[in-house]
Structure formats: structure tokens, C-alpha cells
Amino acid sequence: METGIKNFARAVEASAIMELLPARPRVLALGEPTHGEDTLLELRNALFRQLVEEDGYRTVALESDCLRALTVDAYVTSGEGPLDDVMMRGFSHDWGGSQANRELVRWMRDFNADRPADDRVRFAGMDGPLEITGAESPRQALAALHDYLTAHVHTELLPCTADRLHDLLGADAPWTDPAAMADPSQSIGRTPEARELRLLADDMVTLLETQAPHLAAVSSPDDRDRAHLYGRTAVGLLRYHSWMADTSPARMTRLLATRDEMMAGNLLALAARRPVLVHAHNSHLQRDKSAMRMWGHPKVEWWSAGALAGTRLGDQYAHLATALGTMRHQGVDTPPPDTVEGILHALPDLQYVIDAAQLASAARRIPAVPRVSPYFGYAPLDPSHLPRIDGVVYVRDVPHD
Incomplete structure (x- = not known):
């Protein structure tokens, strides 16, 4: 079916993206439908370089531990520490081993080498110190x-001494016990000590x-920003641990929403x-409610970080959703023609960006149905x-790295 979208497809460049938006957003959110594919990360890297050089962006934030990211930021701003160690300690989710992430960090360090402090690019993590299997102390x-x-x-x-904090925290192992994610009785998030820590935080x-x-x-602006980051993280982690100890039907919804x-x-x-350019899963950046099923639970829904930030920022928040055609090493083959990805796949371009309103119009004419993924780690784009x-940024093929 002829959809006419070829007239609206543009190369994935900063200038083309800015033409889609009413103004340069404070948060430009580039979502991905799957994790761990360097093809998508390399596209992110190229776009960030253009945004830095052409549009004045100076921060990139990834879906990685916000406290670990301080190690990466110290490296890109001052060269602190060996790169191998920075990649190992500065990322969560084992993403420090990604060659594309390594190239991003190296480029940022090179860009900053001869620049004044107020013109340097900065690295940040948007996620808390959390994994899908648990949370840090x-x-x-x-x-x-x-x-x-x-x-x-x-x-x-001060509300307490450092010694009092140390006594209340106890050993780290009970906080990080992975059994607590599946069994609330294993969580220490609602002990008297944990409750006192929440008040002190x-x-x-x-x-x-x-x-x-x-x-x-x-104190300097950077030091104050870091102190507020520690405060947000402490409060958020203690809240997250408290919900890990919850036994109500709303437990998983609360955990996902808190994150x-x-x-x-x-x-x-x-x-x-x-x-800031932020790069994370589409489910964390979309304005619609997010939903998932895990560990035998019924489907849970919650408002994503993008929905929350977008409500506050209005048109200063923009979401570019990445969609992909094939990822054959994960069993994702040519998309059916009556899906959003099928519409996009009809064009021969390997990568392009398109106005979502024009794509929505084409999807209504078919009408498009949601694509069904054979791979649990890939979330197709919902036409609704x-x-x-x-x-929408379209990547025709994600080859095996």
C-alpha cells in the first residue's frame, strides 16, 4: 500500500530532528526498543556529536546508574583514572563492555581536552542504583x-552523626540480597532501622x-548538584527498598513507578x-503509560520518566522513538506490512527519521496493528x-555485533 511517507523521511541528523520540533528542547529523549545493540548506540553517538557541535547540547544521559556515572563524568571532564577502569566502574547493567559506549566516552574526553570548564560536555546516568533483580544499599x-x-x-x-548512619545501615548484603525482589519477606526495607533512615534522609x-x-x-555549583543527586538517590533507594518489602498487589507497580x-x-x-540528550529504552521515555509482565505477575502499568518529565517540561521535552526492522540474530525478521515497522520498512533507506504525525496518518489509513515480537528483549512500536x-528514527537492520 502506498503510504506517502517517503516524502517525509530524512537522514538521521540533528538539523532534520530540530525541524520536527517547535524549539530546541531542554530534554531530547532518544528511545530504543531493545538494549545492548551497538548499531543503535553508534547512531546515538553520531547524533550526540552533531547536537554538541551544531545545537549547543553539552550533556548526555544514559540509562545507567547515576552514581556510577560520576566516575565517567570525572574522566571526560578531567581525564581522571584509566579508561579501562572507568568503563568497568562507571556503568551499570554490564554496559561498560560496549565498544560504542567506550567510543562515546573517548570522544567526550577528546572534545573536552582544551575547553574551558563551562563549555565541556558532561556525562550522566539517569537511572538509580538499581537492577531488574534488586537495588543497591x-x-x-x-x-x-x-x-x-x-x-x-x-x-x-545535622539530624545525626556519621556513626549513627553506619549503625543503622548495618551490612550491605541484606540490602542487596537478590532474593528480596521475588520474596518481600527477604527485604529489610521496612525494618525499624530502614524507617529511621528514611526520616534522616x-x-x-x-x-x-x-x-x-x-x-x-x-560550595561550587557542581558540588551542590552532586549533593542534591545524593539526596534524591538516598530518598529514592530507601523508598524502593520499602516497596520491595510490600506484600500488596500493587507491589510491582510501585517498584516500577518509583524507579x-x-x-x-x-x-x-x-x-x-x-x-540534555537522554538515551534509554522507549518504555522509560514515552509519554504514554508503560506496561510489562514479569515473573508471572499480571500486566502492570505505570507512568514513565518521560511522561513525568514531559508533564513538567511541556514542549521543552521531546521524544524520538527508535523502531527497527530486522534483528535476525534474535529471531526478529522482516516486519509484517500492516505494522508501523512494516510501513517504515517499505522504504529502502537504512536509517532515517520521520515526523510521527505523518507516520500516524499513514498508520491509520492501513490501519496498522501492533507488531508481535518473537524476542522478549525487543519491544515493537505501538501504533496508538x-x-x-x-x-520516529528507523533502523532497517540491526546486525549481530
């Missing part, structure tokens, strides 16, 4: 926040706010300073989401 975030406050405010204002974050004029006078709320908080904080997407 809040120790790092709580201790770092306490250290910052100890250095800059009067001792009598809240008090320390409040202290950051109530002492803001003083802290602005005695995305942490992501949204990180995105909004980054956007407050400078425009097109009206709330700003643009």
Missing part, C-alpha cells in the same frame, strides 16, 4: 550527602533546601542546567503511541 548516597553537609553547615543542624534533603543561600556561597520517578528527577535536574511521539 543506600550507604554511598547517604554517606556522601552527610559528608557534604558536615563540611558546610553547623554540626548542631528526608531531614538531610530538607537541610540542603533550607541552607541553600549559605551553601551557594561556600521511573527517580529517573525523572535526574532528568529534570540535568535539564535545569543545560539541554504515535500521536504522542515527536519523531
Whole structure:
């Protein structure tokens, strides 16, 4: 069926993307339908370089641990540490082994080499210190926040001592026990100690706010931003651990929603300073509700980080959803013609970007149905989401790396 979309397909370049949008967004969200494919990451790298050089973007945020990412940011801004060690310690989800991620970090370091501090590109993680199988201890975030406050405010204002934090936290192993994700009884997230830690974290974050004029006078913007990051992460982690101990039917919904709320908080904080390109799964960036099934649970739905941040930012948030044609090494073959991917696959271009409104119009004329994925790690584009997407990046084939 002739859809006419070939008239709207453009090369995946920063200039073509900006033409789709009413203005340069504070958050440009590039979603991917599957993880771990360097073809998609290489496209991200090329787009980020263009956004830096042509549109003034200076931050990239990945779906990776926000605290680990501080190691990468230190490297790209100052060359701190050997690259091999940075890649190993600076990424979560085992993504430090990706060659495309390594090339991104290397390029950022080279770009920054001779630039003043206020013009350097920065690296960030949008995710909390979480994996699908569990969560980290809040120790790092709580201790770092306490250290910052100890250095800059009067001792009598602190809600507790460092020793008290240490005693309440106990050993890290119970916090990180993977059994707690499937069995709430194994979680320590609602013990008396954990409840006290939540109150103390809240008090320390409040202290950051109530002492803001003083802290602005005695510490750098980067140090204050980092302290707020530690505060958001400590509060979010303790909330996440609390929901891991929950036994209600809403447990998984609460966990997924809490994770995305942490992501949204990180995105909004980054956007407050400078425009940012964020790269994560489409399910974390879309404006529609996200949904998934896991471990035998009924389907759960929650609002993604993109939906939350987009509500706050309005047209300063833009979502580009990446769709793919084939990924044969995972059993994903040529898409059926009555799917969004099938419409896009009718063009011969290997990669292109298209206005989502024009694609939505073509999808309605067919009408398009959702593609069914034979591979659990790939989420096709839902035709019903097109009206709330700003643009679609299409990659015809994702070969085996």
C-alpha cells in the first residue's frame, strides 16, 4: 500500500530532528526498543556529536546508574583514572563492555581536552542504583550527602552523626540480597532501622533546601548538584527498598513507578542546567503509560520518566522513538506490512527519521496493528503511541555485533 511517507523521511541528523520540533528542547529523549545493540548506540553517538557541535547540547544521559556515572563524568571532564577502569566502574547493567559506549566516552574526553570548564560536555546516568533483580544499599548516597553537609553547615543542624548512619545501615548484603525482589519477606526495607533512615534522609534533603543561600556561597555549583543527586538517590533507594518489602498487589507497580520517578528527577535536574540528550529504552521515555509482565505477575502499568518529565517540561521535552526492522540474530525478521515497522520498512533507506504525525496518518489509513515480537528483549512500536511521539528514527537492520 502506498503510504506517502517517503516524502517525509530524512537522514538521521540533528538539523532534520530540530525541524520536527517547535524549539530546541531542554530534554531530547532518544528511545530504543531493545538494549545492548551497538548499531543503535553508534547512531546515538553520531547524533550526540552533531547536537554538541551544531545545537549547543553539552550533556548526555544514559540509562545507567547515576552514581556510577560520576566516575565517567570525572574522566571526560578531567581525564581522571584509566579508561579501562572507568568503563568497568562507571556503568551499570554490564554496559561498560560496549565498544560504542567506550567510543562515546573517548570522544567526550577528546572534545573536552582544551575547553574551558563551562563549555565541556558532561556525562550522566539517569537511572538509580538499581537492577531488574534488586537495588543497591543506600550507604554511598547517604554517606556522601552527610559528608557534604558536615563540611558546610553547623554540626548542631545535622539530624545525626556519621556513626549513627553506619549503625543503622548495618551490612550491605541484606540490602542487596537478590532474593528480596521475588520474596518481600527477604527485604529489610521496612525494618525499624530502614524507617529511621528514611526520616534522616528526608531531614538531610530538607537541610540542603533550607541552607541553600549559605551553601551557594561556600560550595561550587557542581558540588551542590552532586549533593542534591545524593539526596534524591538516598530518598529514592530507601523508598524502593520499602516497596520491595510490600506484600500488596500493587507491589510491582510501585517498584516500577518509583524507579521511573527517580529517573525523572535526574532528568529534570540535568535539564535545569543545560539541554540534555537522554538515551534509554522507549518504555522509560514515552509519554504514554508503560506496561510489562514479569515473573508471572499480571500486566502492570505505570507512568514513565518521560511522561513525568514531559508533564513538567511541556514542549521543552521531546521524544524520538527508535523502531527497527530486522534483528535476525534474535529471531526478529522482516516486519509484517500492516505494522508501523512494516510501513517504515517499505522504504529502502537504512536509517532515517520521520515526523510521527505523518507516520500516524499513514498508520491509520492501513490501519496498522501492533507488531508481535518473537524476542522478549525487543519491544515493537505501538501504533496508538504515535500521536504522542515527536519523531520516529528507523533502523532497517540491526546486525549481530
